[in-house]
Amino acid sequence: MAASGINTIVIFLNGQKPGSISGRKKFLVMIKRVITSITQLLQLMQSHGATRFYAKKLSPNDNSKNQIYLGGNFSALNIIPFKDIYIDDSDLVGSKRERAKADVSFYWIRTEGKYKAPDAQLILYSKYPEVRMSGFLKGCKNAPSDIMSIRDEGRVLFLGITHNGEVLGYATGSHHPLSKELYTQDRWETLGVFIEIPPDTNKRQDTKSQLLFVLKRIYEKQWIASQKMSINGLIEPYSARNGGGYTLEAELGISPNGHSEPDYLGWEIKQYGVADFIKFSSKSPVTLMTPEPTGGIYQDAGIVDFIRKFGYADKSGKVDRINFGGIYACNKDYHNGTGLRLGLDGYDSSTGKITDMSGGMLLISRKEEIAAQWGFVDIMQHWNRKHSQAAYVPSLFRTPPPEYYYGAKVLLCEQTDFSLFLKAVASGIIYYDPGIKIEGCLHCEITYSQNAFVNSIPKLKTSSRLSVRNILTMGRQLNAIGEEFALRYLSPLDNIRSDNLDNGILGKTINKLLKETDNINDHKIVKEVSQKAAESIKDYYERMGIDAHYTNKREYLLRASYEVLRKEELRKHLQSKINITDIADVKNKEVLEDKLERLMAIYSRLTNKDSVFYIPEEINKVMTEFNNKEIKLKELAMEYQKQGMSYNKANMIAKEVIKYEAKKIKGNDEYWEQ
DNA sequence: CATAGAACATTTAGCGCATA
DNA sequence: TATGCGCTAAATGTTCTATG
Structure with a gap:
């Protein structure tokens, strides 16, 4: 690289003797040590x-x-x-x-x-x-x-x-x-x-932390407009209700190209809709994969004959339409409409072992016909490819406009084992959930769903990991990254300027942090409180006769007082909630307690002198003084501007006036001291 | 109740004058 | 010539609000 070359020469010129052996040796060492990557x-x-x-x-x-x-x-x-x-x-x-x-x-x-x-x-x-x-x-x-x-x-x-x-x-x-x-x-x-x-940038191979990092960023974005990345890489708005996956993919920079599944650094990314970020319970079953049958009537006679034989007329009365739906689990009996049930062939559920590799999952009719078969080998391939590394991200949806909010509690699945998959199938946790119809033309979709997966997530918090694992019966590692995220929010990014007048630095930061970790329900609280605050501030203006048009000053005051007020209110609110003893509120209480704790933690961190987020009092004082002076100056300049002076002139004169007044005051002090 | 555009905020560009 | 200071303007980005 040209730059490295220059670097080396500079080293040479700085006191080395090009002729000497030691110099040359050093030179070689230097070449090795020329920096060509951020890691270095x-x-x-x-x-x-x-x-x-x-x-x-x-x-x-x-x-x-x-x-x-x-x-x-x-x-x-x-x-x-x-x-x-x-x-x-x-x-x-x-x-x-x-x-x-x-x-x-x-x-x-x-x-x-x-x-x-x-x-x-x-x-x-x-x-x-x-x-x-x-x-x-x-x-x-x-x-x-x-x-x-x-x-x-x-x-x-x-x-x-x-x-x-x-x-x-x-x-x-x-x-x-x-x-x-x-x-x-x-x-x-x-x-x-x-x-x-991050200091560990050199650990490139750690795709898990990279993934978590990116997911965290997406989580922190909160509401993201529904979008879809087109094949040419452009992100376009997407209004249909199934935008949750597309939106997440677009955020990850994945464009849905045909059949390939969303894949980020080797991780299979799936999202599932939830009603809230407290229970994280899925709104609908989570699709694990959609493999085509590899045998049976479905394969041999074709999908049309398969549906004609086993399907049922559309229940809503649409003519010329045959449906094939229902839930087929190993622990369920023959389906009413189709007369089929799900079974396993070549698998011993008592030992959990495959006894015949040529066997598979079957849809069987009462007459023992094999309606469809998924061979173990094919399904295993499918499963391992898709689930060696998978991440399940919960999402909230709201509209209009259609937006998604991806949760902090992400389920990571690693090192899955096909036998675990079969175990789950055998016990009915994973089931076959088709939605196939014939309507003149064909549309075919096969979905595997797994309910236990969703139900087990809320247990993450209260029960041990082991039990979750047992429930899932899959080699999954659950990462309670929600908590981790909460702790890692801290960012000194806030606009300290506006908050300098008070200890608003803390308030603002906390506000932001809380917002990020808030549940949906709490938006109401925030709104309530902020409305109250806004009213009292307006009141304050009127009493003080502050010109509301002077927005800079208004902003300063507003933010400072708003934050103080809001902080207090929020705290009171949380405190009061915690005292609720209703049985129904127990869960709520837990959440709120957690939040209060977090709030306290943030507080202590911000006021901790060892923290990088700590700003010493004296500095604040100096800066406040400055700001006050500047505010005065601006006010004065504003006055002059109102009188018709140009911006520049008004500022200049205001400066002089303030200087003059400062001198006058100083002079007075001296006078009185004498 | 969506929308344009006003108002406000943030970031970058650059001038004029200075020193050593 | 290389560097530094103080400030302002322009450019760009974001949020608020009046309006039909």
Whole structure:
């Protein structure tokens, strides 16, 4: 790679003696250590103590001249460790106001070491607000000036954060393999302007965690409009009621191409509709697979004759229509309409073993005719192919518009064994559920369904895994990822700006977190509470004579007070619910208790000083002060604007006025002190 | 009650002036 | 020349609200 070549040369120029043997040896070592993948970079950063990793796709404007944009709020402070925030009011030419800054221990890393950028700092523009990083090249000998001072698109800045608060930087140009790798991936979460790179990115082969990661993201999206990915990869809205599978597939980037089943990293993905995310009980049977019979009348005489022989006239009275439906389980008697039952041939249900591989599942008539047969061999193939790795995702549906919400509790099936499948068939857990009709033209669909599967999911929480496994009688591993998800919600992404006036940071975050974990029923609560809050805020405006048109200020106040109020209310509500002792509410209670616990956990995490989400009080204070000042300024400027001044002029004059008033106050103080 | 478009929010681009 | 600061404008994205 060209970039690696350049890298090597640079190493050479930096103090190596090309002629010497040791130099050459080192040179060879260096070649080996040139970084060509993100994994390698993470390893390098880890060797310097980094534990968290981020990347920012650099916009042209993210350069040393214009500084690197770190987001339109102060949440970047959650990501980049910094020293104290201080106010730089040195009257540099060009500096028009006081500005908050925070020093950062920033190092550029290379394969051969790390180099401190002594002047790196964060600038906290409270007015807009935004955070930018600057000074990262100044005074640093080995800084990647060639990358950080240009405006190329496609550049990437990788950051590694160490335990002791150092920031390690690594910049790559647009043609660098790392940049390309970052631009082509889409599995990582974004955190503000950053992409969060998980430390174990090198464990590529772990498709399970990858799958869970993606499913989590889909879950976090909450309601997703019904969609379907067309064969050419375009996502289109989809309005029919069976969009649950398509929507999930589209989210996973799978387009339904003919017969192939939805497959993500080797995992068979199935979704099933549920009525709520409490019980997770399926609305309808879950289709396991739809294999064609390999023998019997169905195969020999053909499907038309098969249905003519065993089917029944349409019950709703449609003429010229013969149906073949019903439920056929091994523990069920002959079906009334069709006179068939499901049986197993060549299988000993007492030992659970196949006695004859040429046997199979049969649909048998009272006259002992074999209406249809599925040979063990074929079915086994089918089963193992489809269910060696499968994930079942619950979904909620609502309309209009048609939308799906995929649940957090996903059932993962691994290492299935065909004998377990047969066991389930023998016991009637898995049954044959056809829906075939003849209506002039043919339409054929065969569905295997399994009810126990759905029923057993709610037990996950209360009973042990073993019992679930026993019920399922399949080699399945259940992962209670719901809980895991709940704990992993935390994201410092929130718009801290609007909440700075109070401890709204916590409120907002909790709001978001709760929303994400809420059950449907709780939307009502949220709505109720927010309405109440909105009313009282409106009240407050009127009392205070606040101009409702001044939306910025309104927003500040609204959000701050709203969050405080809502938080309180929600808590009260939860608390009261928990006291309900009705038998019917026991389950409810459990859910609510769980939620309250979660709420507390989130709280403690956010107020925990060791947490990356913690923002110290002093900083909040400084920033609040700033914001207050800015609000004042904006107000004043607004006044001038109302009087007909231009935006720029009004702002300038307001600035001067405030400066002047500050001086006046200071003067007064001095006067009184004397 | 869907809808357009207004209002608001977020992100990126870039100017003008500065220093060393 | 390379770098940095402060700010604003433009571009883009999202949410709210008036309207028929």
